Each structure stands twice: as structure tokens, then as C-alpha cells.
Amino acid sequence: MASSGPRHPLEDTHWPTAEAYAASWLARPLRLASGLLLRDRTWVPAMVPWRASDEGFVTPAVLDWYGRFAAGRPGTLVVEATGIRDVPSGPLLRIGHERFLPGLRALVERVAQESGGETRLLIQLLDFLRIRRRPERDRYLREFLVITPRIREGLATLGSDPTAQEAALREALVRLDDRTLATLLGPRETEALERGARERVTDTHEEHIAALPAVLPALFATAACRARDAGFDGVELHYAHAYTMASFLSRLNDRADGYGRTLEGRLRLPLEVYRQVRAAVGADFTLGCRFLVDEVIAGGSTVEDAEFFGPRFADAGLDFISLSRGGKFEDARQPRVGEAAYPYTGESGHACMPTVFGALPPFGLNLGLMARVRRAVRASGRTTPIVASGGISTFARAERALVEGEADLIGAARQSLADPDWFEKLRTGRGASIQRCRYTNYCEALDQRHLEVTCQLWDRLPATPGEPRSRDGRRRLLAPRGDWSAARPAGQAPSAS
Ligand SMILES: Cc1cc2nc3c(=O)[nH]c(=O)nc-3n(C[C@H](O)[C@H](O)[C@H](O)COP(=O)(O)O)c2cc1C
Ligand code: SF4
Numbered sequence: 001m002a003s004s005g006p007r008h009p010l011e012d013t014h015w016p017t018a019e020a021y022a023a024s025w026l027a028r029p030l031r032l033a034s035g036l037l038l039r040d041r042t043w044v045p046a047m048v049p050w051r052a053s054d055e056g057f058v059t060p061a062v063l064d065w066y067g068r069f070a071a072g073r074p075g076t077l078v079v080e081a082t083g084i085r086d087v088p089s090g091p092l093l094r095i096g097h098e099r100f101l102p103g104l105r106a107l108v109e110r111v112a113q114e115s116g117g118e119t120r121l122l123i124q125l126l127d128f129l130r131i132r133r134r135p136e137r138d139r140y141l142r143e144f145l146v147i148t149p150r151i152r153e154g155l156a157t158l159g160s161d162p163t164a165q166e167a168a169l170r171e172a173l174v175r176l177d178d179r180t181l182a183t184l185l186g187p188r189e190t191e192a193l194e195r196g197a198r199e200r201v202t203d204t205h206e207e208h209i210a211a212l213p214a215v216l217p218a219l220f221a222t223a224a225c226r227a228r229d230a231g232f233d234g235v236e237l238h239y240a241h242a243y244t245m246a247s248f249l250s251r252l253n254d255r256a257d258g259y260g261r262t263l264e265g266r267l268r269l270p271l272e273v274y275r276q277v278r279a280a281v282g283a284d285f286t287l288g289c290r291f292l293v294d295e296v297i298a299g300g301s302t303v304e305d306a307e308f309f310g311p312r313f314a315d316a317g318l319d320f321i322s323l324s325r326g327g328k329f330e331d332a333r334q335p336r337v338g339e340a341a342y343p344y345t346g347e348s349g350h351a352c353m354p355t356v357f358g359a360l361p362p363f364g365l366n367l368g369l370m371a372r373v374r375r376a377v378r379a380s381g382r383t384t385p386i387v388a389s390g391g392i393s394t395f396a397r398a399e400r401a402l403v404e405g406e407a408d409l410i411g412a413a414r415q416s417l418a419d420p421d422w423f424e425k426l427r428t429g430r431g432a433s434i435q436r437c438r439y440t441n442y443c444e445a446l447d448q449r450h451l452e453v454t455c456q457l458w459d460r461l462p463a464t465p466g467e468p469r470s471r472d473g474r475r476r477l478l479a480p481r482g483d484w485s486a487a488r489p490a491g492q493a494p495s496a497s
Helices: 018-022 060-071 098-114 137-144 149-157 166-175 178-184 187-194 212-230 244-249 263-281 303-316 347-352 367-379 395-403 414-418 422-427 442-448
Strands: 042-044 076-083 120-126 234-239 286-292 320-324 386-388 409-411
Touching: 018 422, 060 076, 060 098, 098 120, 098 212, 120 212, 120 286, 137 166, 137 187, 149 166, 149 178, 212 234, 212 244, 212 263, 234 244, 234 263, 244 263, 244 286, 263 286, 263 303, 286 303, 303 320, 303 367, 320 367, 320 409, 367 386, 395 409, 414 422
Parallel strands: 042 076, 042 409, 076 120, 120 234, 234 286, 286 320, 320 386, 386 409
Antiparallel strands: none
């Protein structure tokens, strides 16, 4: 979180009466091509809250988290990025094996119960490549760096015996000052030292990376079948941000095996994944994807690429397209030793989760680019619904985006975290009591440290007896129920804001 004050005040707004809301575009139902009926145009995009167990299982805290969103009865709720492989992934929710099914079924049941069956529930399916924590310098040189002939030769020019045992060469490296060391290391070795090693889809010299197009379609398809068996209404294929599928779509993807370089090549695997998933789950199971309107990194994809991809995804038969922007590793801040790079710390990260500290106000910041992708889809003759997101927290902005054809569904992630009841308050004409997101990214700072995500507006309010707290005991894990607009932390005077 930035230390200086917000540059941008929250937008002035007005809230509709219950009657005005009922007549609004936001309240209009929408039937997807799969047949799924969404009660209205409200949508909670995926958010990882770090509540799964270390083995990736649904925990009671996961059930409470989604139950709390469901109580506000959004039209659609997307469960956080969930790993499709059966590999240890820390406290990331997983769907890569049958043993995850009972927990996921409980999650589906909880959402149905809390929303009175009104909220449609999707789950976001994720594949990611390995990223290591930034190592301690000398440990990297002693244990992880591969001593290549190039490094031997470089050391020889500095006076080392090139035929020396590897251990002696490593000690010679440890003794070098940083500047001299830098002259011996290649760009990837420098990255591994300074930021932690990170695999890329372009590392096709690695067998498992070369094999991604062969293995991923089946992995996604099996995971999607599990989601269907668990009772979800559909899945969202995660083709956005810093992860495997987004890296295939990226302009930086120069794979030479037909899965990179050209627009068609970059799109090939995402389409193959989609087709195999569709063949596995059938036409009546909702299947969408989330991808980027702009990567916001040097040499990365821009909205022109997205305008090409959108119509092709629509043509392939996706039931919805959810859009996002940025969120990449390439421009992430250098992590501290022992921590991994986090893809929401650079300019691309700020584009993904815009704040009031940025140069531009965060409100609806990405709508213009998203509207361009929607227009490209419409121009191709398709009516595939487009989900927009990024700083949307007022009825007026949401309604304008729908009326002006910038989007078909309104994604509101942090606003829904700030006040999970805001949809219900809108419906019932109680907009004035909505707790508005401040867009300061306190929540995102917790996400970055893999701490349980909460919101600054409510995590210091007095807890209801028996309610679970964060692991350090200091924060509520859930937004209070009922109208808490007047509540404040014990001992604190009412705030003027
Ligand atoms: C704590 C947190 C976790 C997030 N996790 C995911 C995720 O798992 N998958 C995803 O596609 N986006 C994720 N996002 C991004 C949001 O879905 C959304 O695109 C972004 O916050 C911008 O929307 P907003 O301005 O309405 O918050 C996350 C955002 C936050 C704040
Ligand atoms: S902590 Fe709460 S108010 Fe702040 S950005 Fe996150 S959701 Fe919004």
C-alpha cells in the first residue's frame, strides 16, 4: 500500500430507489448460450483469499468466505484461481484429483444455501509454471547456479583454474564483488539470483515446457469435469495475468513449434484447451475464459491483440468472455530474499487492480479498452457476453457501461469484498448504506504476503462471539452481517469520511 495520501477522491454518486433499480439494465437477466440463466448483470470476479489448506482443500474458512459473498446474492460468483494439477501448490485451492471433490461440493452447497439458489457459481481453472523464491546470494552461487562452460571460461579470465573442481569455482564466485559477478552471469542467471528463477512457456529446451500443448488440454478438461461433478454452474479458464495460458497468448511468446510467434500460433493452445474442455463437459455446461485487454509490459500484447483474440474465442463457442488488464511478472518489483516475485507490484499490477494512488483515477479505468474488445466481438457477428472489471463500485458507472455497450456484465471484485451485501442493498433501495471500496489496496497487500485477505473497512470492527479470526488473531475474516455503516473499531471516534 502506498504511504502518501490518495490522489483521487471517491466518485460522487447517487443510488437508485428499489423501483429504479428494478427497471435498470443492471437488473436485467441474461441467458448464456449454454442455457444458464443469470438473474442479473452483477458479477464477482475471482479473488484468491488464502483460506485453502496447505494441501489445497476447501476449509471451513473457504466455505464462510464464499457463503458471505453469496449472502449478498450476486448474479454470478467466480471462485478463486484453482490449480488443475495434482502437485503441491501451498495454500492454493486445487481441483487436480477426486479427493478435492467433497470439499468443492460443500462449497457449491453453501453458496446455493446462502444465496437461496439465486447466485450462479463458477470456478476459475488455473495452470501456472514454477517460480522460485529469491535466493540468498551465496546460497545461490554454492547450490543452485549451474556451472556452465561459459562461467568456467569467465572465471579463467579472472585468474581461476578452469579445470578446478566445481566446488572451488563456486567459492571463487562467492568471493567476487557483485559488479564482477554480474559480468559472468547471463540474463536468466541474473534474474534467478536477483528475483528468483522463473520458468517461461518459451523454455522449450525443457521437456515439460515443450510438452505443455500435449498435456494441458486434458488437464483442463479433467478439472472441468470435476467442477461439473461438484455441481458448479460452469468454469472460467484462466487465460489472464501472469500464468501459463496468458503467456501463450502473449506477444512475448516466440515458441517455434506452432504455438507462438504469430497471432494464430499464440491463440492455438488456448483454443485447443477450450475445444477439449467443451468436448468433455458438453454444450450445456457454462464455459468461459478470462484474458487480458493489454499486458501493460514492454513488448507485450496490447488491445489490438485482444481485438483479434476476442472474436476468435467467441467464434469457438465460449459462453462468456471476462476481461482483465496487466498483472504480469515481467515488471514486478524485486522481491525480498526468501520471497517470490508478485505479479501485481509493477505498472501492470496497478493496471490490474487500480488504486487511488495512481496517476489516473481507478474508477472504470479499463472500460475503454474492454469496450473495444466487445465492439470487435460484436463486429464479428457474435453476441458473446463480455464481463468488464476494474474500479467499478457505483450503480451509475455500472449502468452507464451497460447502456453504452461497454460491457454486458459488471465485474466488481474489491467493491464486493468491501461490502458483500452491496448487490442486495442496490436491489432494495438501500444504496446509501453501501460501504464503498476506497481502492487503497490494503487487501492486495495481504494477498501479496499470502496472508488471509480481509478489508480495511471491516477487519478491525468488533467480532461477533465465536467468529473465526485471522491466524494472528488480529483481524475479522468476514464482513459483518446486517447494516454496519455506523460500526467502528472499539475506542475509535467516528470518521469524517
Ligand atoms: C485479493 C485479490 C485476489 C485476486 N485473485 C484473482 C484471481 O484469483 N483470479 C483473477 O483472475 N483475478 C484475481 N484478482 C483480480 C480481480 O478479479 C479483479 O480483476 C481486480 O481486482 C480488478 O477489479 P476491481 O477493481 O473490481 O477490484 C484478485 C484481486 C484481489 C484484490
Ligand atoms: S481493503 Fe477494502 S476498501 Fe481497501 S481496496 Fe481492498 S476491498 Fe477496497
